[in-house]
Amino acid sequence: MTTAIIQTVSGRYVDVLHPRPTDIELGDIAHHLAQLCRFGGAVRRFYSVAEHSVRVARILPPPLRLAGLLHDAGEAYVADLASPIKRTLPSYQYVEGLVQEAVRQRFDLQLGRDDEAAIKRADIVLLATERRDLMPHDNTEWSVLAGVSPLEERITPLSIEAARDAFLAAFDEYAQLDLLGA
Template sequence: MSDPWDRVGVVETYTGGRFDLFDPDPDDIRLQDIATALAHTCRFGGHCQWFYSVAHHSIHVSRELPSADPRLQLLGLLHDAGEAYIGDIPRPLKAEYEQFDRVEERILEAVWTAVALEPPSDGEWERVMAADDRLLAYEADRVLEDGSWAESVADLGYDLQSDSIDAIRDRFLSRGETLLNRLPEQP
């Protein structure tokens, strides 16, 4: 048996596991790893006026979705879970190089399996992405020096001043566990 470190795409996770970026295994995914990595990852490639994490963003995306639908809220919370393993790659770069999207999609498929969640339907994913876009505009308008490119900025009322990384990680983890517990029993 070969050493997993011999493979090019393997990274070590917060909990000490190993994760293969190019052959993601749902058994290697831990909500703790996702929460920790996203809490340490700054939005907008780090070009914010203050530190604002992807985990904090994801909590707000989740809250933008109907509270009566814990599945949709969980999809919103985990919509950027791939970034826990590959980082927050700016949209223009993803748009130019499709391979980033393919790697991230495969990781998200593994995430859905790891948390026993059916992959989102097209309609569900559209709702999550619409919430993500609302947050993108709201955040750009507030955390970037010049977010004037953001159109139709609604005042969503979210506090974007981040707590400590540990506090955001714990909030993300708690929200994820709460939403997982609110899901209907699987047959």
């Protein structure tokens, strides 16, 4: 059996080719995503996947916020790749999907097609905002952003520690909402 075992910041060993829900730890997710820079680092100032996830969750309706917060949680175990590169690597997409499914099971995220589409839309709106606020300015069209307007609020990136803490606080808030059925 082929394995691909990584060690997380908590000391756990996780086989990303055979991830189990019990392998998934919230503290690992928050720490790892806070350490990962969006866009492969092609931003004017460090901006983490953890902060991105918090911001995606905030623009979703309450019932989807927990799922929005965790929409990139698999990247905590397999790293983040820029989307144009990720699309060319089916084996990476497969492994990321395995880990993301373990995350969904661990946190009991049951999403329908409409829910997934809403999270994707929020992700794209945030992409437009991130591009405007964090990336080098140019006039090149990004087809994925056609017809998408950025949020009014400007992004001032958080520190790694603040992004990790914001992620954990958002999880606590949204998990509580989830328990209340909101």
